Amino acid sequence: MKILVVDDEKNILTLYKAELEDEGYTVVTANSGREALEVFERENPDMVTLDILMPDIDGIQILRQMKGKKPDMPVIMLTAYDYKDDFSIWISDAYVVKSSDLSNLKAIIKQVAEKMKGEG
Numbered sequence: 001m002k003i004l005v006v007d008d009e010k011n012i013l014t015l016y017k018a019e020l021e022d023e024g025y026t027v028v029t030a031n032s033g034r035e036a037l038e039v040f041e042r043e044n045p046d047m048v049t050l051d052i053l054m055p056d057i058d059g060i061q062i063l064r065q066m067k068g069k070k071p072d073m074p075v076i077m078l079t080a081y082d083y084k085d086d087f088s089i090w091i092s093d094a095y096v097v098k099s100s101d102l103s104n105l106k107a108i109i110k111q112v113a114e115k116m117k118g119e120g
Helices: 010-022 033-043 059-069 103-119
Strands: 002-006 026-030 047-051 075-079 094-097
Touching: 002 010, 002 033, 010 026, 010 103, 026 033, 033 047, 033 059, 047 059, 047 103, 059 075, 075 103, 094 103
Parallel strands: 002 026, 002 047, 047 075, 075 094
Antiparallel strands: none
16 A cells, blocks of 8 residues: 655654554655645555645645545545644545654554455
8 A cells, every 4th residue: 555645844754654664555755735746646645644734735725636636545634733623524534633653643544544445
């Protein structure tokens, strides 16, 4: 399974890539909204983790564009802030508050991946 990790903080990209590759996933990364859309087109990932607050293109716009092209692809939103109240109206598949402890993110990725296998 190929996961696209999108975050404007390079240290977070490095951490997530290392941790997710340890879990056996193929990981591609993007450091901006524009790069995220380019990598999405080129790499055709199975799943995306997407930072909401990006400097160039808002994460919600990126989410909508990706879902417009691949409506069934799971997108997990990552945020430094708690947006739970707003998330009920968003079209992401899951939402994780950023942490240096990736166990919660890994658990959600695993759940989503297993769900995808069940549907496929």
